[in-house]
Amino acid sequence: MGLLSEGNPLSWEETKKLSDHVRKHGVIQFINLYKILRDRQGDVLKWGDEVEYILVKFDDDKKTAKVSLRAEEILGVLNAKEHENPTGVKSLWRPEFGAYMVEGTPGKPYGGLLAHFNVVEANMKYRRQEVIELLHPGEALMSITNFPRLGVLDFTDPPTKPTPNSGATRSLFFPDEAIYQGHPRFKSLTRNIRQRRGEKVAVNIPIYKDENVPRPFKEDLFALGDDGSSTKAAKEDHVYMDAMGLGMGCCCLQVTFQACNIQEARTLYDQLAPLCPIMLALTAASPFFRGYVTDVDCRWNVISGLSDCRTEEERGLKPLKENKFRINKSRYDSIDSYLSEQGDKYNDVPLIYDKEIYNQLLDNGIDRLLAQHVAHLFIRDSVSLFSEKIHQNDLEDTDHFENIQSTNWQTMRFKPPPPNSSIGWRVEFRPCEVQITDFENAAIVCFVVLVTRVILSYKLNLLIPISKVDENMAKAQKRDALKVEKFWFRNDITSDAKQGDGGEPEYTEFTVNEVINGKDGVFPGLIPLVNSYLASMDVDADTHCTVQRYLKLIQRRAAGELLTTAAWLRKEVTTHPEYKKDSIITERINYDLLKKIHNIEIGEQSCPDLLGPCTTSKTTETIPAAVAKAEKLLTPDC
Amino acid sequence: MVSRSLLISTGNILSFNEVKKKAGQNPTDELLESLRIVLKDSQSKDDASTVLQVNRKEMHETDVDRKELKITVKIFISSPKADSLKDSLEQVFHTLHTDTIESLIIAYGKVEPSEDILKSLQSLWTVLEEYVKAGKLSSIGVSDVDTDVFIELFQWANVKPNIVQINLATCCVVPPALQVFTKENDVQLLTHSDPCQILTNDALDEFFGPGVNVHWVARYQVHVKCRGVLSSKGYLVYINKPA
Numbered sequence A: 001m002g003l004l005s006e007g008n009p010l011s012w013e014e015t016k017k018l019s020d021h022v023r024k025h026g027v028i029q030f031i032n033l034y035k036i037l038r039d040r041q042g043d044v045l046k047w048g049d050e051v052e053y054i055l056v057k058f059d060d061d062k063k064t065a066k067v068s069l070r071a072e073e074i075l076g077v078l079n080a081k082e083h084e085n086p087t088g089v090k091s092l093w094r095p096e097f098g099a100y101m102v103e104g105t106p107g108k109p110y111g112g113l114l115a116h117f118n119v120v121e122a123n124m125k126y127r128r129q130e131v132i133e134l135l136h137p138g139e140a141l142m143s144i145t146n147f148p149r150l151g152v153l154d155f156t157d158p159p160t161k162p163t164p165n166s167g168a169t170r171s172l173f174f175p176d177e178a179i180y181q182g183h184p185r186f187k188s189l190t191r192n193i194r195q196r197r198g199e200k201v202a203v204n205i206p207i208y209k210d211e212n213v214p215r216p217f218k219e220d221l222f223a224l225g226d227d228g229s230s231t232k233a234a235k236e237d238h239v240y241m242d243a244m245g246l247g248m249g250c251c252c253l254q255v256t257f258q259a260c261n262i263q264e265a266r267t268l269y270d271q272l273a274p275l276c277p278i279m280l281a282l283t284a285a286s287p288f289f290r291g292y293v294t295d296v297d298c299r300w301n302v303i304s305g306l307s308d309c310r311t312e313e314e315r316g317l318k319p320l321k322e323n324k325f326r327i328n329k330s331r332y333d334s335i336d337s338y339l340s341e342q343g344d345k346y347n348d349v350p351l352i353y354d355k356e357i358y359n360q361l362l363d364n365g366i367d368r369l370l371a372q373h374v375a376h377l378f379i380r381d382s383v384s385l386f387s388e389k390i391h392q393n394d395l396e397d398t399d400h401f402e403n404i405q406s407t408n409w410q411t412m413r414f415k416p417p418p419p420n421s422s423i424g425w426r427v428e429f430r431p432c433e434v435q436i437t438d439f440e441n442a443a444i445v446c447f448v449v450l451v452t453r454v455i456l457s458y459k460l461n462l463l464i465p466i467s468k469v470d471e472n473m474a475k476a477q478k479r480d481a482l483k484v485e486k487f488w489f490r491n492d493i494t495s496d497a498k499q500g501d502g503g504e505p506e507y508t509e510f511t512v513n514e515v516i517n518g519k520d521g522v523f524p525g526l527i528p529l530v531n532s533y534l535a536s537m538d539v540d541a542d543t544h545c546t547v548q549r550y551l552k553l554i555q556r557r558a559a560g561e562l563l564t565t566a567a568w569l570r571k572e573v574t575t576h577p578e579y580k581k582d583s584i585i586t587e588r589i590n591y592d593l594l595k596k597i598h599n600i601e602i603g604e605q606s607c608p609d610l611l612g613p614c615t616t617s618k619t620t621e622t623i624p625a626a627v628a629k630a631e632k633l634l635t636p637d638c
Numbered sequence B: 001m002v003s004r005s006l007l008i009s010t011g012n013i014l015s016f017n018e019v020k021k022k023a024g025q026n027p028t029d030e031l032l033e034s035l036r037i038v039l040k041d042s043q044s045k046d047d048a049s050t051v052l053q054v055n056r057k058e059m060h061e062t063d064v065d066r067k068e069l070k071i072t073v074k075i076f077i078s079s080p081k082a083d084s085l086k087d088s089l090e091q092v093f094h095t096l097h098t099d100t101i102e103s104l105i106i107a108y109g110k111v112e113p114s115e116d117i118l119k120s121l122q123s124l125w126t127v128l129e130e131y132v133k134a135g136k137l138s139s140i141g142v143s144d145v146d147t148d149v150f151i152e153l154f155q156w157a158n159v160k161p162n163i164v165q166i167n168l169a170t171c172c173v174v175p176p177a178l179q180v181f182t183k184e185n186d187v188q189l190l191t192h193s194d195p196c197q198i199l200t201n202d203a204l205d206e207f208f209g210p211g212v213n214v215h216w217v218a219r220y221q222v223h224v225k226c227r228g229v230l231s232s233k234g235y236l237v238y239i240n241k242p243a
Helices: A012-017 A019-037 A071-084 A114-118 A120-132 A185-197 A229-233 A244-248 A262-272 A275-283 A300-306 A355-363 A368-377 A399-405 A438-458 A466-476 A512-517 A526-535 A541-559 A565-574 A587-601 A625-634 B017-021 B027-041 B082-095 B114-133 B147-156 B176-184 B202-208
Strands: A047-059 A064-068 A091-095 A101-106 A139-142 A203-206 A238-241 A253-258 A412-415 A426-429 A487-490 A507-510 B003-009 B051-053 B069-077 B101-108 B137-143 B163-167 B188-192 B213-224 B229-242
Touching (some): A019 A399, A047 A120, A047 A438, A047 A587, A071 A091, A114 A541, A120 A438, A203 A300, A244 A300, A262 A438, A275 A438, A275 A512, A275 A541, A355 A368, A526 A541, A541 B188, B017 B027, B027 B202, B027 B229, B082 B101, B101 B114, B137 B188, B163 B176, B202 B229
Antiparallel strands (some): A203 A238, A487 A507, B069 B213, B213 B229
16 A cells, blocks of 8 residues: 555545545546556566565463554654655555554665565565564564454454444454554545445355364354344354454555556556466465454455445345446456456456446547546445545546545556656556565565566466456465366467467466466476576576575475465464364464464574475675676666 | 588577477577577578578567667687687677677687686687777676686786676575675676587587587577566577588
C-alpha cells in the first residue's frame, strides 16, 4: 500500500451518496491522465518489493505468543526518520490493516542492472534490523503470512475483546483494537464493507479432518456472543470467520516494476497473470486460520471472502433491484480480463462492466481492452472516502481514480503513472505469500523480476484462457497443491506460431515442477529459460552466486525436494508433542512454532527441510563499484 | 590440400524456436544447434560461397535507438595473430552495422605455458588498444586467465582491461587474489558459462566432414540498457574447410 490520503472518513451513508460522484470524477481523472501519459516512452526498469510483517510478543514464562499491537508506535519512529530525510532513507515503512502489522519497502527502487538482484536481500535484512532495534524485550518481527491463532480468544498484547454488537467489525473473534488505529482508513473500510454488504462478511474454510476432529465439526458460536447470524452463516466441518481483519490481517509479498511504456506494461500484466496461481502454490504459507489446521494452504480466498462488499443482489441471491450488476467476484480476487492485443482472444469470461463508463472511455480515445478493464474496476463503489477529498481538480488530482483502483485488490494491478512524476507505467504482481526468511523472500522477488526479463527477451507467450487461470487459482490454494495438483499451462510458450488449428489444444495440465523446471522434450521450464537468459547477460561474480542460490531454492521447492512453507508449518504442528490430532493449535504449540520460526529467520536454527543446505547468499548493500562505474559511463541515469 | 575460408553468421538466435525450446543447454550445444539451423537453411546455396547467413529475422529489426543498446562481444580465438583478431572485429562491426562496441572480451583458447600466454595476450591486446583509442571499443577484457597473468597484463597494458571473466558454473569460489585485485583496480569481475573451447574442429565434422579448422568464433549479445532486456544474440564462425 502506498501513502494514504489523510483526513476524516465519511460514514457509509455519506460515502454511498457520493459513490457516483467518485466514479464520475475517477473516470475523468483517468482519461486526463491517459491523454497526457499514453505516449510516455523509454522508461528504464525500476522495481521494488513490499514485505509485510507481523509483530509478535512472546512470554517465555507463560509460553505464549500474541500479536503485539504496537505497530503505530513503531511506525511513528520509522516515519519520523523518513520525514527528516525523505530521499536518503534506505527503507520506507507504511501501515497495514492490522495494528500488529508493518509494511516495508526499499527506500529507492532497484535499477535495471543484474547487479541489483544482489542488493535486495541486504535491503530486506536492513529493514528487519531497523525494526528490531525498536522492539521491546520479548517482541519479534516476523514475516509470516498468518498468525496461527489470529482471532482466537486473547490473541493480542495488550489483551482485547471482540465486540460482536458494536463497532466497525462486530466480529465474534476479531476486536476493533486489532485494526490499525493510526489511520482511519482501515476501520472505515471494515465498517463500510460490512454496511454495504448488508451483513457481516463470512468465510468458511474446510477444516483439516485429522483423526480426532469431531464429525461433524461444529463450533458453539452462541458461547462467543452470537445473535444467531453467525451460526446461520457458519458451515459444518469448516472454520468460520466473520471479520475483514482475519483476512486483511494476513501478510503478503508483492513486487512492482516499471515498464518502458504502456504496451510493455500491458504485455507484462497479461503474461504474468497465468503465473499467479503457479506462484501462489509455490509460495503457499498459510495453512492455519483462527487456531485451526485447515485444508487450504493459502490466504487468498480467505481475504477475498472477508473483503467481499457485494450485496445479496450482486451475489445473485436476490433479484436485482437496488443494485446495477450481478458480480461474480469479490473486489479482492483474480483479474478478469487481459489487456494486450495478444490477450484479447483469451478473454473468455463475460466481463461485467459499466457500459456508460466504457463508452465514455472509448469516446476519449481509449481502446476497447483498456476501456473495459477500467469500466470493470469501476463497477465497485468507493468504500473509503474522506471529507477533505470530495472535491478535486480532475486535471491534477487522481484520488478518485485511485480510490476505486486501490480497493480492487486483484492478483495483478495495472498502474498508471502518478501525475507530475518521473514514474512510468507499472505493473504489480500480488499473489505471493510471504516467507519466513529474507533469503526466501529475496529469492521469490528476484525470480519474478527475472521471469519478466525472460518474457520480454525471448518474447514468450504464456497466455491461456482466463477462465483456466481462475480454475488454477482455486487449485493452487488446496492443501499440498504443489505436489498434488495439475495446472493448466500453455504447451508452447516459445514460438509465435499459430497453435490449435490442427486440433491440438494450446494448453494442457502441468505440475508446478514442470512449469518451473521443465518437462523433458515437451516444455523448457522457467528456470532453464532464466539460466539461458543469465548466460547471455553481464553478471558479476557475487550476483551470479546469489542468484544461483535463489534459483536453486525455487527449483527444489518446485520439485518437492524442499517443503513449501505451508507443508513445513503443517509438519511442525502435527508432530508437536502436545498436538492431539484434533487440528487445534494450542497456545503452547503456537508458542513453540513461532519461537522456532523466529530462530530460523534470525539464523539461530537451521531448517534444511524448508531451505536446503545453503541459506546464505553473497548479498551486499551496494552494487560493485566497477560495475557502477562502467555503467555510469554508458548511461548516467541507469 | 586445397582449402577455402567460410564465414557463417547465425543472425539473431533469439528468433530460433528450436534454441529457445532447449533452454538451459550449454553454449557449445547452443552454438551447434544454431549452426544446424543456419546450414540447413542455406543448403541450397552455391557450395562455393564464402559467407553463409540466415535470412530469418535480422537484428536491426528492433525499433530501439542504437544509443539505448549495449553491445557485448566475446571473441574465442586460438591464435595470437593480430590480423586474425582484427578480421573478427571487422566482421562483427559489419554484421551489426555499428561503429562501436561497448564491451569486448577475448577468450584466448590455445594451451600454452603461462609466459607464452602472456605474450600471446599482449599481441592481441595491442589490437584492442588501437580500437579503444579509435573510439570503437569502450570496455575491454579477458576471460579465464590465471590471476598472475591477468595482473601482469594489467600492469603492462596502456589501456587497462576493465573486465575479467571467470567461469563459475559449478561453484562460487573466486580466487581471492583476483577478487582483491579487481576490487582495488575497478575491474569488473564477471561470470560466464562457456567451455574452454566453445567450438572444436572435430565438432564441425557433422557439417563438413573432417579437416575443418576453426579460426575464431565471435558471439554478440545486444542488451537494451537499464532494462535488463536481451534484444539480440548471435554467433559468427570463421573456418577453413577442405574444398
